[in-house]
Amino acid sequence: MSENLRELISAAKTAFEQASDLDQFKSARLSHLGDKSPIALANRELSQLAPTDRAARGQEINSVKSEIAAMAQSREEELTRERDERILIEERVDVTLPTRVSQRGGLHPLTLLRDDICDLFVGLGYEVAEGPELESEWLNFDALNIPADHPARTMQDTFFIEPLTTKLVLRTHTSPVQVRTMLDRKPPIYVICPGRTFRSDELDATHTPVFNQVEGLVIDEHITMAHLKGTLDHFATAMFGEGINTRLRPSFFPFTEPSAEVDIRCFVCRGESKECRTCKGEGWVEWGGCGMVNPKVLIACGIDINRNSGFAFGMGLERTLMFRHGITDMREIVEGDVRFTAQFGVGR
Ligand SMILES: [Zn+2]
Incomplete structure (x- = not known):
């Protein structure tokens, strides 16, 4: 080379x-x-x-x-x-360094409670029924035997929609869903109706203009108040624990006859303390309303009252949530502070 x-x-x-x-x-x-x-x-x-x-x-x-x-x-x-x-x-990565904590999203405690209640009743054979929040006056009032001169219809309680000739309101309760259900189908009817409702209240510790109700409706043959009482006891125990049952106090609602207030056994003292601040020594706390569906309502909804009877009950979801978790101010539920919501195990 x-x-x-x-x-x-x-x-x-x-x-x-x-x-x-x-x-x-x-x-x-x-x-x-x-x-x-x-x-x-x-x-x-x-x-x-x-x-x-x-x-x-x-x-x-x-x-x-x-x-x-x-x-x-x-x-x-x-x-x-x-x-x-x-x-x-x-370019070594130190895997032991702390990372940035990101917040997980989650459901609001009211939504979790609503789902729990629906699960409970679906387990009893009920169906979940829902309806619009903007409702006709007829479905919200007339069909439920609430006459035009009833105080609940006055401007102080109800949000009417302008122009008033539309005859529309923001529903003041979830009962129009029951009317819609009865108009839609024949008995046997077993439905649970959760939903948002509206009344022109100021927001304070015990009131909110937008609140949530859950109502139950049963229409079948040979339905009595005993069925209603048994259902409410089961519901109360599922919500507040073993030993918490209900008592019915005579009352009046236009859409039920007879009507009753539903009280639950005081979940704090269980009726054993005269000094209890929750029940004021009564041993019972007011939870909701109930009754046998007024035959006038059944007739308005096309139900054969010679064959069928039924019961209905309704509770506030906020009130139920406050009882279950010892919440004393309703504003905490609606203000949307994540520190409040996080206590309920978000992202479940
Ligand atoms: Zn008590």
Whole structure:
């Protein structure tokens, strides 16, 4: 092999070794193996040689080129390995560092309670029925035997929709859903109706203009108040625990006859303390209203009163939630402070 070819090898070797990173190596490889490198020029000069010398010189050039290429490959592998090791150290992620805490979303405690109640009644064979929040006056009042001069219809309690000729109101209770159900289908009817309702109250510790009710309605043959009482006891125990049953107190509602207030056994003292602040020593706390569906309502809804009778009951969801969790101010439920909601196990 000629001296100048041997020099090409040692020059390339030196250049590759001196390249300390992949960028420098790339330019060294271009100088020693690229189109304008000495070895490429030597190859091009072959054509100027006499045919007899050409073959031997060509072989020499090829073997030098292969040797330089092999050196280049091994140096490139070496530099790549070094770079990878450096990255592993320089860009190391400390998995023990604290991360940014992100808040998980979740359902509002009222929604969780509503779902629990629906689950309970679906387990008893009821269906969940829902209706619009903007309701006709007829469904909200007339069909429920609430006459035009009833105090509940006055401007103080009800949000009427303008123009008044539309005869629409924001529903003041979920009872129109019961009317819709009775108009829609034939008995037997077993439905639970949860939903938002509206009354023109100021927001304070015990009132809110937007609140949630849950009502139950049963229409079937031979339904009596005993069925109502048994259902309410089961409901109360499921909500407030073993030993919490209900008592019915005579009352009046236009849509039920007879009507009763539903009280529950005081969940704080269980009727055993005269000094109890929750029940004021009564042993009972008011929970909701109930009764046998007024035959006038059944007739308005096309139910055959000679065959069928039924009961209905209704409770405030906010009140139920306050009882269950010892919440004393209703504003906490509606203000949407995540610190309040988080206590109920968000994201369940
Ligand atoms: Zn008590």
